[in-house]
Amino acid sequence: xxxxxxxxxxxxxxxxxxxxxxxxxxxxxxxxxxxxxxxxxxxxxxxxxxxxxxxxxxxxxxxxxxxxxxxxxxxxxxxxxxxxxxxxxxxxxxxxxxxxxxxxxxxxxxxxxxxxxxxxxxxxxxxxxxxxxxxxxxxxxxxxxxxxxxxxxxxxxxxxxxxxxxxxxxxxxxxxxxxxxxxxxxxxxxxxxxxxxxxxxxxxxxxxxxxxxxxxxxxxxxxxxxxxxxxxxxxxxxxxxxxxxxxxxxxxxxxxxxxxxxxxxxxxxxxxxxxxxxxxxxxxxxxxxxxxxxxxxxxxxxxxxxxxxxxxxxxxxxxxxxxxxxxxxxxxxxxxxxxxxxxxxxxxxxxxxxxxxxxxxxxxxxxxxxxxxxxxxxxxxxxxxxxxxxxxxxxxxxxxxxxxxxxxxxxxxxxxxxxxxxxxxxxxxxxxxxxxxxxxxxxxxxxxxxxxxxxxxxxxxxxxxxxx
Amino acid sequence: xxxxxxxxxxxxxxxxxxxxxxxxxxxxxxxxxxxxxxxxxxxxxxxxxxxxxxxxxxxxxxxxxxxxxxxxxxxxxxxxxxxxxxxxxxxxxxxxxxxxxxxxxxxxxxxxxxxxxxxxxxxxxxxxxxxxxxxxxxxxxxxxxxxxxxxxxxxxxxxxxxxxxxxxxxxxxxxxxxxxxxxxxxxxxxxxxxxxxxxxxxxxxxxxxxxxxxxxxxxxxxxxxxxxxxxxxxxxxxxxxxxxxxxxxxxxxxxxxxxxxxxxxxxxxxxxxxxxxxxxxxxxxxxxxxxxxxxxxxxxxxxxxxxxxxxxxxxxxxxxxxxxxxxxxxxxxxxxxxxxxxxxxxxxxxxxxxxxxxxxxxxxxxxxxxxxxxxxxxxxxxxxxxxxxxxxxxxxxxxxxxxxxxxxxxxxxxxxxxxxxxxxxxxxxxxxxxxxxxxxxxxxxxxxxxxxxxxxxxxxxxxxxxxxxxxxxxxxxxxxx
Numbered sequence: 001x002x003x004x005x006x007x008x009x010x011x012x013x014x015x016x017x018x019x020x021x022x023x024x025x026x027x028x029x030x031x032x033x034x035x036x037x038x039x040x041x042x043x044x045x046x047x048x049x050x051x052x053x054x055x056x057x058x059x060x061x062x063x064x065x066x067x068x069x070x071x072x073x074x075x076x077x078x079x080x081x082x083x084x085x086x087x088x089x090x091x092x093x094x095x096x097x098x099x100x101x102x103x104x105x106x107x108x109x110x111x112x113x114x115x116x117x118x119x120x121x122x123x124x125x126x127x128x129x130x131x132x133x134x135x136x137x138x139x140x141x142x143x144x145x146x147x148x149x150x151x152x153x154x155x156x157x158x159x160x161x162x163x164x165x166x167x168x169x170x171x172x173x174x175x176x177x178x179x180x181x182x183x184x185x186x187x188x189x190x191x192x193x194x195x196x197x198x199x200x201x202x203x204x205x206x207x208x209x210x211x212x213x214x215x216x217x218x219x220x221x222x223x224x225x226x227x228x229x230x231x232x233x234x235x236x237x238x239x240x241x242x243x244x245x246x247x248x249x250x251x252x253x254x255x256x257x258x259x260x261x262x263x264x265x266x267x268x269x270x271x272x273x274x275x276x277x278x279x280x281x282x283x284x285x286x287x288x289x290x291x292x293x294x295x296x297x298x299x300x301x302x303x304x305x306x307x308x309x310x311x312x313x314x315x316x317x318x319x320x321x322x323x324x325x326x327x328x329x330x331x332x333x334x335x336x337x338x339x340x341x342x343x344x345x346x347x348x349x350x351x352x353x354x355x356x357x358x359x360x361x362x363x364x365x366x367x368x369x370x371x372x373x374x375x376x377x378x379x380x381x382x383x384x385x386x387x388x389x390x391x392x393x394x395x396x397x398x399x400x401x402x403x404x405x406x407x408x409x410x411x412x413x414x415x416x417x418x419x420x421x422x423x424x425x426x427x428x429x430x431x432x433x434x435x436x437x438x439x440x441x442x443x444x445x446x447x448x449x450x451x452x453x454x455x456x457x458x459x460x461x462x463x464x465x466x467x468x
Numbered sequence: 469x470x471x472x473x474x475x476x477x478x479x480x481x482x483x484x485x486x487x488x489x490x491x492x493x494x495x496x497x498x499x500x501x502x503x504x505x506x507x508x509x510x511x512x513x514x515x516x517x518x519x520x521x522x523x524x525x526x527x528x529x530x531x532x533x534x535x536x537x538x539x540x541x542x543x544x545x546x547x548x549x550x551x552x553x554x555x556x557x558x559x560x561x562x563x564x565x566x567x568x569x570x571x572x573x574x575x576x577x578x579x580x581x582x583x584x585x586x587x588x589x590x591x592x593x594x595x596x597x598x599x600x601x602x603x604x605x606x607x608x609x610x611x612x613x614x615x616x617x618x619x620x621x622x623x624x625x626x627x628x629x630x631x632x633x634x635x636x637x638x639x640x641x642x643x644x645x646x647x648x649x650x651x652x653x654x655x656x657x658x659x660x661x662x663x664x665x666x667x668x669x670x671x672x673x674x675x676x677x678x679x680x681x682x683x684x685x686x687x688x689x690x691x692x693x694x695x696x697x698x699x700x701x702x703x704x705x706x707x708x709x710x711x712x713x714x715x716x717x718x719x720x721x722x723x724x725x726x727x728x729x730x731x732x733x734x735x736x737x738x739x740x741x742x743x744x745x746x747x748x749x750x751x752x753x754x755x756x757x758x759x760x761x762x763x764x765x766x767x768x769x770x771x772x773x774x775x776x777x778x779x780x781x782x783x784x785x786x787x788x789x790x791x792x793x794x795x796x797x798x799x800x801x802x803x804x805x806x807x808x809x810x811x812x813x814x815x816x817x818x819x820x821x822x823x824x825x826x827x828x829x830x831x832x833x834x835x836x837x838x839x840x841x842x843x844x845x846x847x848x849x850x851x852x853x854x855x856x857x858x859x860x861x862x863x864x865x866x867x868x869x870x871x872x873x874x875x876x877x878x879x880x881x882x883x884x885x886x887x888x889x890x891x892x893x894x895x896x897x898x899x900x901x902x903x904x905x906x907x908x909x910x911x912x913x914x915x916x917x918x919x920x921x922x923x924x925x926x927x928x929x930x931x932x933x934x935x936x937x938x939x940x941x942x943x944x945x946x947x948x949x
Contacts, residue, residue: 008787010688012628015791023582023797045800050578057545064543067805068535071555079551096773098524103765103772106489137613137775140799148650152478170798174624212476245472282472297579298804300613312474316481322489323646324616325520328803329773330542 048295108135301331373453487908584611595814695862730767776806
């Protein structure tokens with residue numbers, strides 16, 4: 001009897017090849033230790049609510065009312081819910097026939113997509129077409145959909161920044177394409193040197209790869225930095241000249257903790273550059289409800305916006321979306337609330353404002369505590385909060401080799417065992433050869449940060465003393 | 469030259485089709501807009517969507533208890549308020565507390581474990597055990613955004629190239645054909661027998677398997693949809709045992725789509741899960757690889773928009789389970805509210821719970837109404853000239869066969885449309901009724917069908933029946949030849 005279809009050796013190779021470090025080895029080890037009773041501080045995933053960040057009150061009020069519309073008929077509903085939440089719930093329920101329980105349009109509720117288009121227009125100063133906005137179950141789903149549309153086979157390449165959020169490498173692997181890395185320059189605030197980009201694409205083409213798309217993650221994950229306007233213009237020009245579709249992952253657009261480089265959307269810069277490029281460069285932009293100050297990861301809400309994609313291609317993308325019927329409706333409402341927020345004068349505005357500001361300011365403070373904390377540690381450099389470089393001594397690298405682990409994995413495992421701090425080794429995100437990082441997040445509670453950083457420093461400095 | 473044009477898009481995307489939201493729906497939407505802009509522009513004043521299993525869009529009410537619990541879980545800060553007692557039932561509040569205690573930090577806005585929240589999987593596993601009488605392991609469960617993503621995951625795992633085949637029933641729910649195409653595999657059809665109430669014959673399975681093998685196809689899995697979609701048949705136990713034996717003998721993974729498990733309308737049939745059947749045959753983990761799919765979208769709860777569901781995987785090695793976990797982790801997790809709902813569906817109120825009676829009443833009302841509507845539409849279809857319709861034993865659809873006269877088939881050819889699409893379009897334009905042409909589900913070549921849901925409101929059924937009857941008579945008068 002021959003081997004069975006789902007025996008390991010008979011699995012789709014692409015599945016076996018794909019890696020996703022964010023929930024990989026370190027996370028599994030951390031979960032094991034947690035089961036054994038050790039206190040673990042999970043900083044491996046941008047998952048704010050898991051670390052104590054509270055959901056914004058207003059959206060939760062609205063969604064609760066949408067879940068239980070019979071409440072709206074109860075005379076006592078006003079005792080628990082403010083009038084503007086009630087009004088918003090009625091508004092969103094009216095936009096989808098059957099409320100939360102019915103499949104919506106496969107592209108998302110039309111009324112919500114209009115709200116998203118208005119949001120984009122207010123942000124960028126250029127009009128946006130709701131017909132080219134598709135809501136998705138998280139930005140991840142949208143990214144996977146678009147990459148699946150682009151990748152035809154193993155010779156199709158996608159330019160991906162190093163370091164990158166490993167959804168890109170995992171998805172390209174899964175769909176059998178080719179990842180073409182381009183390096184961000186750590187010493188230049190993780191900026192981009194256009195010559196490096198040209199070199200990357202040139203090399204790929206020499207190897208027989210047809211490069212089809214370029215991913216930018218702006219603000220960066222894991223780097224945390226914003227691309228400068230000049231960089232964005234260069235990237236857009238480059239994609240135009242090299243006939244690439246630009247994929248702009250902008251999910252962190254509200255998580256900016258420095259004032260040197262503000263966020264600019266790829267779309268805004270594109271339109272600022274005028275014709276012909278503004279009418280020809282193919283661009284897909286991604287956003288989410290999981291980040292910013294909302295942090296509603298568990299809802300799985302996101303969208304992508306297509307610019308200059310031909311109608312027939314849009315049709316095909318729509319067709320594939322329709323196979324999954326529709327994105328989840330509650331998350332679409334979260335997206336609508338994000339795009340169409342409360343205004344000054346609304347009953348709940350003050351509370352919403354206060355909560356939002358509170359979260360953002362705390363994130364900013366935590367970013368600084370972390371940056372300063374890392375930079376005060378032995379052999380830790382270039383820390384822009386979440387992706388510090390760890391200069392591992394050669395003896396540490398040897399010790400890692402002996403246990404058959406990558407050097408940064410070795411370091412991160414030791415950090416975990418000693419302090420309970422669960423990070424993701426830089427190799428999960430890609431880095432230059434011989435340069436090591438770890439990725440953390442700034443999400444642990446503010447009051448815990450000083451002790452986390454001192455815990456880290458103690459471990460790190462002892463580790464460095466041991467292996468130097 | 470643009471980068472993503474129709475000529476340079478992934479050809480697998482181009483190849484796949486999904487008729488449920490295909491051409492006929494686009495036409496219907498245009499007509500709907502016409503009616504809005506220009507009332508009276510058509511011989512009907514509303515579009516009746518009978519194309520999609522989307523009950524709540526046609527006024528089916530959600531189950532109150534489920535929505536109470538979900539609302540409380542979405543906004544847990546009201547749980548401690550005294551006013552909440554006045555607005556929500558006691559057991560809904562209790563259940564919300566119970567669920568929130570299983571979520572680390574009560575954070576329903578956080579990514580969960582990639583298989584879904586452990587406590588919810590425990591509840592689902594208990595529910596499966598209560599249903600089947602055989603234990604279920606929460607570690608075998610993967611909670612997903614509806615059953616569809618779970619199907620995609622399995623296709624991704626199983627399909628290495630176009631030489632890999634998946635046996636699918638014809639007619640089938642086009643998620644299967646679409647996902648096989650998307651992942652670059654080959655659909656190996658097996659025909660259900662319309663004459664015997666859409667019977668599934670093992671001889672047919674064997675025949676198709678052998679044909680595929682001789683064409684160099686490596687057949688990897690068998691999809692069974694029970695209750696059937698679009699056909700509505702409920703498999704008999706003996707038949708199910710034959711299917712299990714067949715998969716075991718041929719080393720195929722059994723993919724059991726059981727999303728309609730709560731939709732059975734006939735007293736002579738009962739739903740039995742394939743998990744129960746395999747275990748009752750004495751077969752365990754080592755004997756057969758089985759994946760069972762369930763959803764919150766169907767049944768009597770009809771919560772399509774929530775995107776909740778799960779797959780239960782049994783009979784896979786740890787290495788393979790690791791790969792499945794890895795795939796699930798790339799998307800981090802499914803939406804939490806959908807996970808909670810899946811656990812409610814699989815462990816609903818019990819006798820003695822405060823909400824049990826109202827829950828039961830709501831459930832009974834929906835199911836009996838579905839059964840009545842199925843009967844009414846079935847009778848109407850069977851009364852039409854040249855139309856035969858097998859009974860809907862389960863699910864949410866009728867799949868009548870129309871014997872189209874030659875004149876109609878010729879007219880369809882001239883219009884460059886499949887004959888059943890030709891009929892469906894004429895039906896839509898004359899009556900506003902939207903059905904999906906049988907070719908969207910595949911059928912025995914030379915036969916024509918359409919799929920119509922049983923979901924329109926009960927009070928609209930007489931109007932649908934009379935419009936359909938009138939249209940069909942006119943159609944046959946024109947094309948009888």
